[in-house]
Amino acid sequence: MHIEELATPAVLVDLDVATRNLDRMAGFCQKHGLGLRPHTKTHKSLEFARRQLSRGSRGLTVAKVGEAEVIVAATPGEILVAHPVFGAAQLERLARLAAETEILIAIDSDAAAEAISCAAARLGVSFGILVEFDSGFRRCGLAAGAACVALARGIERLPGLRLRGLMTYFGNIWGSEEERASQIRCTAREVQRAVEAFEAERLPLEIVSGGSTPAAVLSHLIPGLTEIRPGTYIFNDMNTVYQGACSLDDCAVRVLTTVVSTAISGQAIIDAGSKTLSSDPLSSGPKSGYGFIVGQPSVTLTRLNEEHGYVDITRAGPLRIGEKLSVIPNHVCACVNMHDEVFIVGGEQVIDTWKVDARGKVR
Amino acid sequence: MHIEELATPAVLVDLDVATRNLDRMAGFCQKHGLGLRPHTKTHKSLEFARRQLSRGSRGLTVAKVGEAEVIVAATPGEILVAHPVFGAAQLERLARLAAETEILIAIDSDAAAEAISCAAARLGVSFGILVEFDSGFRRCGLAAGAACVALARGIERLPGLRLRGLMTYFGNIWGSEEERASQIRCTAREVQRAVEAFEAERLPLEIVSGGSTPAAVLSHLIPGLTEIRPGTYIFNDMNTVYQGACSLDDCAVRVLTTVVSTAISGQAIIDAGSKTLSSDPLSSGPKSGYGFIVGQPSVTLTRLNEEHGYVDITRAGPLRIGEKLSVIPNHVCACVNMHDEVFIVGGEQVIDTWKVDARGKVR
Incomplete structure (x- = not known):
């Protein structure tokens, strides 16, 4: 079927582009001796997860227990839950998974460690644990150093937990090449601090996991990392483009839409709004607009309602009803x-x- | 089960509050002799749709064909697709629905009219049609007056289409009481212009449909309207609160979340981010923050990542891991x-x- 025959809005994935993105990241990791544990939050699909694994990924990353329960069907390897899961019901579900596959959880508190240990004990399983430290993003994670060591010591005392190393998320690394180079130095310093503190105490460092797509191909500049967890790289998007980490041609996803109204002058309405594209603003670059309209450089997607996208055509010729527009x-x-x-x-x-x-x- | 036992994040609907919201709107419409055709986009649920119908709603509103296909199970009455549907596949699906139930479509172009007529002919069905006019929101809709009449004449000539009246969406009416009163006068003028043009040409005015929750209870100030299509009113939200259209107590939905990290000073992280709450900003009021944390007036939800919500606690005491927060x-x-x-x-x-x-x- 030709894509123009699809009912819209529809999310299209160019398999050649996605495959190239997967190959490129796998090649980068292989070249630099880094492990790759892709975050599946971007695609949430078993088909794509299998393609990541077939390229040598050592396991997969998820954010939620429910994601792990689905994605486990794709992998015989480890699953890392890169979110400090809390709550008896969720930990019990995770313990059930841990009976059949290695589940790693990244945590940054004694409370989380104790709750996970309880769940492990109840179901007679064990979890791999990473201590999450903050390398500058300031979301989760203890300060690199003594606080991480203290948590690690607590983890080692609790039954059902096997401390395996460290995790951090460096979502703050993006911008121009100079900006990224400067940020990566700060990140590397924090990673070094965390690793050295663990080394000094002879704590396990089997895994030192670092995150984020925009920083992924700079990860070899961070000594001590054993693996990375990029997610967005499989598809890329306008944020990735403006973060300097890919080109438009590397964007594998385009949302096919149809012009449905041209009644207001200077404007066309497409059938894709925030329930199709999301309201997420651009995190960098011009910080305006809700997606890039491919092949139409003079029209902009300026505003979204739930099911309507507002296309500014004041700098372009008119669009006709029924015309298809592709949005990254x-x-x-x-x-x-x-x-x-x-x-x-x-x-x-x-x-x-x-x-x-x-x-x-x-x- | 007590709500504290729920795994989080979880969307909770207080049925008493939702029921009161439904009763109040039904009572308002009854009092003023207005029809009520609730937009189901807010709840997307058969259970709530049935409750709207049992309170005298004359039918339901949807934005998409796929929504109509689901919601039809709740209603023996009419379904209005308040979106200028375009595309052969979707119109064919809609025609199949039209074989069993009355389907109304609001359109603002000859192109849409012709496509709908084709689909009707192919399946031997007919559609009710409303001409959409713009009353100030500047999204879809022709200018009230001659343009609407011209489209109406075209509709009357096409087989399978039964012109039944007019539709507009006045999503621009919100703000302080004075602001709303001033806006409602402008809207009323446009509605009057559209209605008078149809009257002058003896075009059908069986339905004159107007939209939006913030303006709903002012709809009686717009002469000529036969019905309204509020959606959000069933649950309400912080936008509705700041639009001056409800109080916090009228918000039926709260998202139950758990504090999962307190590692960064001055901050707590909850397990609800943009994939739980959406990235939609506040459209009015302070225009900052991603939801109101109930019962904690001095903490604010300042930022979201996909699965993380950032709670600023610098003006409050610390939160502990495992603590539950409810977010409107x-x-x-x-x-x-x-x-x-x-x-x-x-x-x-x-x-x-x-x-x-x-x-x-x-x-």
Whole structure:
């Protein structure tokens, strides 16, 4: 089927571009001796997870227990829950998974360690644990050094927990090459501090895991890292473009939309709004607009309602009703998460439909 | 089950509050002799749709064909698709629905009229049609007057279309009482212009439909309207609060979350981010923050990542890991649309789980 025959709005994934993105990251990691544990939050799909694993990924990353429950079907290897899971019901579900596969959890508190240990004991399983430290993003994670060591000592005393190393998320590394180079030096300093403190106490450093797509291909500049966890790299989006980490041609996802109204002068309305693209603003670059309209450099997607996208055509000729526009979303993870399936395309042909298996697994 | 036992994040609907909201709007419409055709985009649930119908709603409103296909199970009455549907596949699906139930479509172009007529002819059905006019919101809709009449004449000539009246969306009416009063006068003028042009040409005015929750209870000030299509009113949200259209006590939805990290000073992280609450900003009021944290006036939800919410606690005492926070979302429609189910609560007890039946029906 030609993509123009698809009902819109529809999320299209160019399989060649996604495959190239996967190969490139796998090649980078292989070249630098880094492990790759892709974050599946971007695609939430077993098909894509399997393609990541077949390229040598040592396991997968998820944010939520519900995602782990779905994605486990793709992997015989480890799953890292890169979120400080808390709550008896969720930990019990995770313990059930841990009976069949190695589950790693990254935590930054004694409270989390104790709750996980309880769940492990109840089901007679064990979890791998990473201590999360902050390397500058200031979201989760203890200060590198003594606080991490103290938590590690607590973890070692608790039954059902096997301390395996450290984790950090460096989502703060993006911008121009100079900006990223400067940020990476700060990050590297924090990683070094965390690693040295563990070394000094002979704590396990089997895994030192670092995150984020924009920083991924600079990760070799951070000594001590054993692996990275990029997610967005598989598809990329306008944020990744403006973060300096990819080109438009590396964006694998385009949302196909249709012009449905041209009644207001200077404007066209498309059938994709925030329930299709998400309201996520651009995190860098011009910081305006809700996606890039491919091949139409003089029209801009200026505003979204739930099911309407407002296209400013004042600097372009009129659009006609029924015309198709392709939009590269600002934030592809938020976009894909609202859709039950994505259409896999090769050139102009739809070659398959893949389920977004872990969509909406918020718990 | 007590709500504190729920795994988080979880969308809770206080059934008493939602019921009061439904009763209040039904009472308002009854008092003023206005029809009520609730927009189901907010709840996307058959259970809530049935409650709207049992209070005298004359039919339901949807934005997308896929929503109509789901919601039809709740209603023996009319469904209005308040979106200028375009595309052969979608119109064919809609024509199949039209074989069993009255489907109304609001349009603002000859192109849409012709496409709908083709679909009707192919399946041997007919559609009710409303001409959409712009009353100031500047999204869809022709200018009130001659342009609407010209489209109406075109509709009357096309087989399979039955012109039934006019539709407009006045999403621009909100703010202080004075602001709303001033805006409602402008809207009323446009409605009058549209109605008079149809009257002068003896065009059908069986339905003159107007939209939006913030303006709903001012709709009686717009002469000529036969019905309103509020959606958000069933749950309300922080936008509705700041638009001056409800109080905090009228917000039926709260997202239950758990504090999962307190490692960064002055901050707590909850397990609800943009994939739970949506990134929708506040459209009015302070225009900052991603939801109101109930009962904690000195803490604010300042930032979201996909699965992390950043709570600023610099003006409050520390929060502890495991503590539950309830968040009233900025935009409840965008929030509910990401969840497979909502938890129905009465007081502190969970009394049921209802499916968000039409979630993700973007086409």
